[in-house]
Amino acid sequence: MLQGTRHAEFIALSQIMSKYPLSVLHETDLYVTVEPCIMCASALRQFGIRSVYFGCANDRFGGAGGVMSINQDRSVDPPYPVYGGLFREESIMLLRRYYVQENKKAPEPKQKKNRELKTEILPINVKNAGMPIEVATPVLGTRVATATPAAPDTPVG
Numbered sequence: 001m002l003q004g005t006r007h008a009e010f011i012a013l014s015q016i017m018s019k020y021p022l023s024v025l026h027e028t029d030l031y032v033t034v035e036p037c038i039m040c041a042s043a044l045r046q047f048g049i050r051s052v053y054f055g056c057a058n059d060r061f062g063g064a065g066g067v068m069s070i071n072q073d074r075s076v077d078p079p080y081p082v083y084g085g086l087f088r089e090e091s092i093m094l095l096r097r098y099y100v101q102e103n104k105k106a107p108e109p110k111q112k113k114n115r116e117l118k119t120e121i122l123p124i125n126v127k128n129a130g131m132p133i134e135v136a137t138p139v140l141g142t143r144v145a146t147a148t149p150a151a152p153d154t155p156v157g
């Protein structure tokens with residue numbers, strides 16, 4: 001069921017749930033490069049993730065403060081805290097390096113040979129200023145799930 005989508009968060013959830021009971025998510029912190037999208041932020045809440053740490057905000061589809069705050073809006077499921085801005089510049093550059101690549105598996109690959117890797121990092125957008133960027137100290141002995149960026153043939157979101 002969870003393998004139907006290839007967002008990094010779903011892959012991480014599938015992997016941890018294949019080895020541990022669902023209840024382990026209540027003591028699991030997820031670390032992900034980009035703020036989870038609205039769909040993933042909702043799934044993480046419904047599955048009861050303890051907290052989420054991410055590198056850079058997702059200002060198009062973010063569900064943890066970038067566009068919506070699915071993690072803490074009113075819901076029947078308990079909210080979870082998010083901590084954004086961890087290695088923000090490194091996360092932005094990781095994505096830029098990814099997106100200047102060509103996708104040879106695409107039906108009609110876009111020609112990106114002339115694309116330049118931008119290196120300028122703008123300050124955090126004012127609209128995201130309310131996002132929590134404090135870094136909490138992880139509790140020792142807790143389980144950690146790491147969501148890695150999607151493979152080059154999949155959209156990130």
Ligand SMILES: [Zn+2]
Nearest residue numbers: 007037040157
């Ligand atoms: Zn997602």
